[in-house]
Every structure is written in structure tokens, then in C-alpha cells.
Amino acid sequence: MAGRADRDGMRAGRKQEDEQGFSLIELSVVVLVIAILMAIAIPTFLGARRTAGDRATQGNVRNAFSATRIYYNERLQYTADPVEMVAVEPSLTWTTTPLDGASSDRSVFIATFDTPSTAQTVVVIGRTKEGRCFYLKDVMGGATAGTFYDRKVPGSAACPVPDPADPGWSDGWSSS
Numbered sequence: 001m002a003g004r005a006d007r008d009g010m011r012a013g014r015k016q017e018d019e020q021g022f023s024l025i026e027l028s029v030v031v032l033v034i035a036i037l038m039a040i041a042i043p044t045f046l047g048a049r050r051t052a053g054d055r056a057t058q059g060n061v062r063n064a065f066s067a068t069r070i071y072y073n074e075r076l077q078y079t080a081d082p083v084e085m086v087a088v089e090p091s092l093t094w095t096t097t098p099l100d101g102a103s104s105d106r107s108v109f110i111a112t113f114d115t116p117s118t119a120q121t122v123v124v125i126g127r128t129k130e131g132r133c134f135y136l137k138d139v140m141g142g143a144t145a146g147t148f149y150d151r152k153v154p155g156s157a158a159c160p161v162p163d164p165a166d167p168g169w170s171d172g173w174s175s176s
Contacts (some may be wrong), residue, residue: 002064013110014057018124031104035175038157041168047130050086050130053128053130053132054132056128057105057126057127057128058106058134060105060106060108060126060174061108061125061126061134061135061136062083062093062136063089063092063121063123064085064094064108064124064126064135065135065138065147066089067085067089067165068085068088068110068122068138070088071088072120072122072140077120078101078120078140079112080096080111080112080122080140081095082094082095084157085110089108090091091106092106092107092143093106093109094110095108095109096110098099098108098125098158098159098161099125099127099133099158099159100127100157100158100159101129101131101161102164105126105129107126108124108125108126108145109123109124109125109127109159109161110122110123110125111123120140120141121137121138121139121140121159121164122137122138123136123137123164124136125159125161126135127159131153131154131157132151132152132153133151133152133153133154133159133160134150134151134153134173135150135152135159135162135169136149137149137162137164139164142169147168147171148170149169149171149172149173150162150170151173
């Protein structure tokens with residue numbers, strides 16, 4: 001009998017040894033590793049989200065610009081009439097009201113100018129939900145003819161309508 005009791009006691013001791021689990025230090029190390037990975041991943045994800053929002057808005061502005069060029073090629077003039085532009089590109093929300101935080105993701109602002117210094121000019125503006133404004137200006141004819149870009153961060157305010165004669169326009173959106 002003594003031999004049997006010893007065997008049962010050894011099994012019980014082995015069972016306890018196998019079921020001890022992880023120590024508090026081991027669990028703390030795992031939690032620390034997960035926290036470090038999250039500290040790396042979250043800012044990367046947020047940066048990717050911001051970049052995606054910027055690219056979507058820039059794409060909307062480029063689509064709107066293409067629609068304005070189609071309209072111009074058919075009629076030899078630009079228009080700021082949202083109804084006429086919806087007929088050319090119905091997937092966008094066209095407006096002549098400056099874009100603010102209440103604007104939809106697919107809203108684009110359109111303005112036209114016709115002055116001796118700027119010739120026939122159209123300005124298309126898109127705004128991200130975070131408040132970054134992307135501008136595209138096209139000047140048909142004259143010494144300043146071409147397509148120009150700008151970007152601003154007015155914060156919670158509406159995207160300001162720029163002066164088309166302002167020399168601050170560039171040949172592309174900066175990547176910052």
C-alpha cells in the first residue's frame with residue numbers, strides 16, 4: 001500500500017507542476033510587447049488614413065477638373081452652374097458655396113473668373129473632413145495659361161476662395 005500512496009502522491013505533484021501556468025513577469029512581458037506593437041501601429045494607421053483622405057479629395061478635385069474641361073471643350077467657356085456640371089459629372093456634389101465642415105466627402109466648390117488678366121479661369125476646391133483644402137485652377141489662354149495647384153489648412157473655417165491672379169499657385173500639390 002505504501003508504494004501505491006507514493007505513486008499517487010508523485011502523480012499529484014506532477015499534476016501541480018504541469019498546471020502552474022505563466023508567471024506574472026511572463027504575462028507582463030507579453031503585455032509590454034503588445035503595447036509596443038500598438039504604439040508603432042496606431043500612428044502608422046492614422047497617417048495612412050490621413051493620406052487616404054487627402055488622396056480621395058485630390059481625386060475628387062481632379063475628376064471635377066476633368067468635368068470642367070469637358071464642359072469647356074463643348075461650349076468654349078467654363079460654368080459655375082452646379083446643375084450644368086451635374087449633367088457632366090453626376091457622382092460629385094457641385095456647389096458654389098464655400099466648403100466647410102458640413103460639406104459631404106464628394107462635394108466640390110466651383111468658381112469661374114473672366115477678366116483680362118486671367119482670361120477664362122475656373123477654380124475647383126475640395127475639402128477633407130479634417131479641414132485640408134485642395135485647389136486646382138485652370139487658365140485658358142493668355143500669358144498665364146496653364147493648370148495650377150494650391151492647398152491650405154483653414155481648420156474649422158470654410159475653404160477660402162482664392163484670387164485667381166494670386167501668384168502663389170504651384171505646379172502640383174505638395175506631399176506634406
